[in-house]
Amino acid sequence: MLRVFFAFAFMLITIAGLALQPAFAETPIEVLAALKAEASGMPGFQEFSAERGEKFFKTKHNHNLSCSTCHTDNPAAQGKHSETDKIIKPLAPAANEERFTDMKKVAKWFKRNCNDVLDRECTAQEKGDVLAYLLTVKK
Amino acid sequence: MSFNANKFTRMFFVAVLVTGTAMSVARVSDARAEGQKSAVSDPKWKSECGACHFAYPPRFLPAESWRAIMTGLDKHFGSNAGLDAESANEITAFLEKNASTKKHDTTMKPLLRITETSWFKSEHREVAASTWKLPKVKSPANCVACHTKAESGDFDEDNVRIPK
Incomplete structure (x- = not known):
C-alpha cells in the first residue's frame, strides 16, 4: 500500500517537474549547427571563431552603433535599447536560457538588428561567429 | 501493521x-x-511591439493611425520593424478593435505619434520641458519613466512619479 502511494507521489512530482520545464524548440548548439550548415556553403567560409565574433559584437559599424550599444559589452548582463531605454534581457545563453532556442526568432532579430547597425543583413559567417562568442560568455 | x-x-x-x-x-x-483584465492585451502585440519599446495601449490612437503605423513598419521611426504577415494581421486587428473612438480631425493625415495628439498634449500640459529631458525620461515616448503602473495599463495621475 505504502509502496503504491510512494510510486504515485513520485509520478506526480515527475509530471509537475516536466510541466515546469520550459519547452524550447531548439538548443543554441542546434542553432549554431544550422548557421554552420548555411555558412559552410558560402565562399570564403572559415570555422566560426568566438574571438572574431567578440570583435564584431563590440565594433561600431554604421550610425556609431555596435551590438554592444544595446546589449552592453557584457552579453551576460541586462541591456537597454539605445533609443527607448527599454530593458533588454541578457543575450548570452549562460545568463538567459531562452536565448537562441527558436530559429525563427534568431533569424528575425539578426535581420532586424543587423539592418539597424550595419544597414544590411549579416552573413551566416558573422552570425555564427557572434553566437560562438556568446556561447563562451559565462554568467 | x-x-x-x-x-x-x-x-x-x-x-x-x-x-x-x-x-x-x-x-x-x-x-x-x-x-489586470481592465487593460486590453494581446500576446503578439505585447511581445512584438513591446520588444523595443513600451507597448502603447491601442486606445491612445484612432484606428486609422494604427493602420498607417502597421502598414509602414518597414520605416518605423527610423528602424525597419517589419513583421511576418500573420503577426502583423493579428496585431492590426487587435489595435483596430481597441483603438480610440474619440472625435478627432479626420481631414488631416492620420497622426503617427501619440505625443502629437491633442489629448496627450492636454494631459501633459503641466509637465515642464526640462522634465522631458531628464536622463531617466529622455523623451515623452517613455511612458514608464513616470507612469509607474503603465505596464498594467494604469495611467492614473496618482501613480505618476517623476524620476530624479
Whole structure:
C-alpha cells in the first residue's frame, strides 16, 4: 500500500517537474549547427571563431552603433535599447536560457538588428561567429 | 501493521496539505490576472511591439493611425520593424478593435505619434520641458519613466512619479 502511494507521489512530482520545464524548440548548439550548415556553403567560409565574433559584437559599424550599444559589452548582463531605454534581457545563453532556442526568432532579430547597425543583413559567417562568442560568455 | 497505517495517515495529511497549498497559489495568480483584465492585451502585440519599446495601449490612437503605423513598419521611426504577415494581421486587428473612438480631425493625415495628439498634449500640459529631458525620461515616448503602473495599463495621475 505504502509502496503504491510512494510510486504515485513520485509520478506526480515527475509530471509537475516536466510541466515546469520550459519547452524550447531548439538548443543554441542546434542553432549554431544550422548557421554552420548555411555558412559552410558560402565562399570564403572559415570555422566560426568566438574571438572574431567578440570583435564584431563590440565594433561600431554604421550610425556609431555596435551590438554592444544595446546589449552592453557584457552579453551576460541586462541591456537597454539605445533609443527607448527599454530593458533588454541578457543575450548570452549562460545568463538567459531562452536565448537562441527558436530559429525563427534568431533569424528575425539578426535581420532586424543587423539592418539597424550595419544597414544590411549579416552573413551566416558573422552570425555564427557572434553566437560562438556568446556561447563562451559565462554568467 | 499499525505502524504502517500510522505512517500512511501521516503521508495522507502531507499530501492533502501540499495539494491545498498548490490550489491556493493557483487561486492567487488567477486573482492577479483578473485585476489586470481592465487593460486590453494581446500576446503578439505585447511581445512584438513591446520588444523595443513600451507597448502603447491601442486606445491612445484612432484606428486609422494604427493602420498607417502597421502598414509602414518597414520605416518605423527610423528602424525597419517589419513583421511576418500573420503577426502583423493579428496585431492590426487587435489595435483596430481597441483603438480610440474619440472625435478627432479626420481631414488631416492620420497622426503617427501619440505625443502629437491633442489629448496627450492636454494631459501633459503641466509637465515642464526640462522634465522631458531628464536622463531617466529622455523623451515623452517613455511612458514608464513616470507612469509607474503603465505596464498594467494604469495611467492614473496618482501613480505618476517623476524620476530624479
